[in-house]
Amino acid sequence: MDFACIQVPWFAIAIARRDDPRLAGRPVVVGGSPEEHAEVTACSAEAMAAGVAPGMSLRRALALCPGAVFLPLAASAIRAEAERLAELLRERSPLVEEAGDGHLHCEIRGLPALAGLGPAAYLAQLQEGLAGATGLPVLAGAATTVFAAHAACSALGLGFRVAGERGGPRQAIVIAPGREREFLAHLPVEVLPVEPAMHQRLRLFGIERLGQLAGLPLSALQAQFGPAGRRAWELANGRDDARLQPAPAALRVREEVDLPAPAVSLGALLAGSEAALGRAFGNPELQGRAVRIVTWWAGLEDGARVSRRLAFREPTADPRHALFVLRAKLETLRLPAPAVSVGVELNGACSEYAHQQLLWAAGQGRRRELDEAIAQLHARAGAAQVFRIVEVQPWSRIPERQLALVAYGS
Amino acid sequence: MVTDPGASAGARGLRFLNRPRGLAVEADAAGEPRAIAWQGRFRRVAAIHDRWRIDDEWWREEVARIYFEVELEGGRRLTVFRDLVGGGWFLQPYRAPVFTAGTPGAGGRIP
Numbered sequence: 406m407d408f409a410c411i412q413v414p415w416f417a418i419a420i421a422r423r424d425d426p427r428l429a430g431r432p433v434v435v436g437g438s439p440e441e442h443a444e445v446t447a448c449s450a451e452a453m454a455a456g457v458a459p460g461m462s463l464r465r466a467l468a469l470c471p472g473a474v475f476l477p478l479a480a481s482a483i484r485a486e487a488e489r490l491a492e493l494l495r496e497r498s499p500l501v502e503e504a505g506d507g508h509l510h511c512e513i514r515g516l517p518a519l520a521g522l523g524p525a526a527y528l529a530q531l532q533e534g535l536a537g538a539t540g541l542p543v544l545a546g547a548a549t550t551v552f553a554a555h556a557a558c559s560a561l562g563l564g565f566r567v568a569g570e571r572g573g574p575r576q577a578i579v580i581a582p583g584r585e586r587e588f589l590a591h592l593p594v595e596v597l598p599v600e601p602a603m604h605q606r607l608r609l610f611g612i613e614r615l616g617q618l619a620g621l622p623l624s625a626l627q628a629q630f631g632p633a634g635r636r637a638w639e640l641a642n643g644r645d646d647a648r649l650q651p652a653p654a655a656l657r658v659r660e661e662v663d664l665p666a667p668a669v670s671l672g673a674l675l676a677g678s679e680a681a682l683g684r685a686f687g688n689p690e691l692q693g694r695a696v697r698i699v700t701w702w703a704g705l706e707d708g709a710r711v712s713r714r715l716a717f718r719e720p721t722a723d724p725r726h727a728l729f730v731l732r733a734k735l736e737t738l739r740l741p742a743p744a745v746s747v748g749v750e751l752n753g754a755c756s757e758y759a760h761q762q763l764l765w766a767a768g769q770g771r772r773r774e775l776d777e778a779i780a781q782l783h784a785r786a787g788a789a790q791v792f793r794i795v796e797v798q799p800w801s802r803i804p805e806r807q808l809a810l811v812a813y814g815s
Numbered sequence: 816m817v818t819d820p821g822a823s824a825g826a827r828g829l830r831f832l833n834r835p836r837g838l839a840v841e842a843d844a845a846g847e848p849r850a851i852a853w854q855g856r857f858r859r860v861a862a863i864h865d866r867w868r869i870d871d872e873w874w875r876e877e878v879a880r881i882y883f884e885v886e887l888e889g890g891r892r893l894t895v896f897r898d899l900v901g902g903g904w905f906l907q908p909y910r911a912p913v914f915t916a917g918t919p920g921a922g923g924r925i926p
Contacts, residue, residue, distance in 0.1 A: 627867040627868050628868055631869065631909070635865065635866075635867050796913075797831070802869045802871055803871055803872070804907055804909055805831050805832070805833050806831065807910055807912070807913075808831070808832040808833060809830055809831045810829070810830040811828055811829055811830075
């Protein structure tokens with residue numbers, strides 16, 4: 406047992422139900438109120454049973470399920486909850502990969518022995534620990550490969566009964582080494598990590614279970630689906646050499662400056678902030694990189710702290726630009742007590758931003774000029790000189806049938 | 816995006832992109848590439864990372880190819896194929912087919 410998969414099915418719905426238990430058992434739709442021109446982001450199983458699906462308009466969802474509870478999309482709260490779950494798992498595993506909100510893979514090789522537990526007891530303890538700390542319906546699956554662990558956990562989420570199961574619904578499941586293929590054979594093809602269109606095509610071919618897929622010749626799947634077909638065949642046969650890819654640690658640079666005397670004036674705060682920003686942007690770890698977010702704070706005389714968060718429209722590596730944006734925030738700030746220090750934390754480091762403009766997004770007038778210039782070029786050369794790339798048969802498995810050049814303006 | 820192959824425009828003024836380019840390949844008895852002529856000299860194939868076969872258009876001009884994603888000594892990765900109908904080896908970056916709702920044969924949504 407090398408890998409575990411942790412999932413909270415219907416993550417956004419599970420958070421809403423935890424925060425408001427009255428929603429349990431009721432159809433819930435997340436995305437906004439039905440009057441809004443927005444789409445369904447997530448919906449509960451009860452709403453899905455009424456025909457609601459993510460991606461459809463909220464108005465249509467209301468028509469299909471008039472009794473549903475419509476909730477606003479609290480994207481930042483969902484992200485924060487997902488990050489909290491990941492952080493809790495990082496405390497328990499050395500290697501954690503985030504596959505989505507409320508969906509994590511981690512390595513647990515050797516950890517059950519370290520805890521003096523058997524694999525099943527260890528996984529149950531892990532699941533209970535995460536569920537207890539978050540209050541969410543956490544499911545866990547473990548196996549010798551990432552895909553088998555993922556499939557086992559997905560099977561629990563889909564409500565599939567597992568061989569040997571007795572009693573109430575299971576929250577954790579361990580696939581014994583060497584029995585991956587046998588276990589996977591009963592699962593639906595939807596657990597495969599491929600494009601949804603491939604799931605649909607497999608169903609149209611009458612292939613509904615991984616066992617059916619595993620029994621097909623490899624060449625037949627390759628012929629239909631190319632490399633994705635080969636990958637699906639290998640996974641269905643319990644072959645998976647994928648390794649986890651943990652997210653790189655986010656770079657954070659903090660600098661704090663003590664003010665020479667307690668201050669409340671804008672000038673003093675800006676002078677301290679300029680020094681802190683200068684030091685932070687001068688950090689060697691940030692060389693050649695820009696940042697998206699600056700968190701500013703002032704430490705007050707009474708020990709309290711006032712903070713503000715700046716998110717730039719475009720990443721910046723210029724402390725003067727950051728100070729300019731910060732100034733607008735500080736002008737309206739009224740401190741409850743004199744500040745004795747100011748500090749900044751730079752987050753969201755990324756590569757230096759290139760200011761490239763789109764040729765075709767320059768407005769109608771510019772577009773007409775361009776069209777005329779290209780037409781003149783074609784007339785002068787006597788043949789097309791500028792082309793557009795068009796999709797001809799994007800579904801073709803023959804690469805040279807997929808895309809073509811066509812003369813611009815034709 | 817791939818380069819213009821310079822081929823003449825076909826019907827509807829289309830110039831198809833990503834046409835296969837002929838390649839000198841030394842294959843072993845099993846038909847797998849062992850060395851590939853790349854930038855003027857034969858380079859040993861260090862690893863074959865993937866292989867897949869496509870059979871298509873048997874109703875007109877049959878296409879049957881076996882593709883190999885190979886890594887040459889020095890780390891360069893190429894996608895090459897052996898033409899099983901006409902023979903010969905070719906270089907061709909592979910772009911997986913894109914299935915959409917309107918794709919012939921893709922069918923409707925499965926509940």
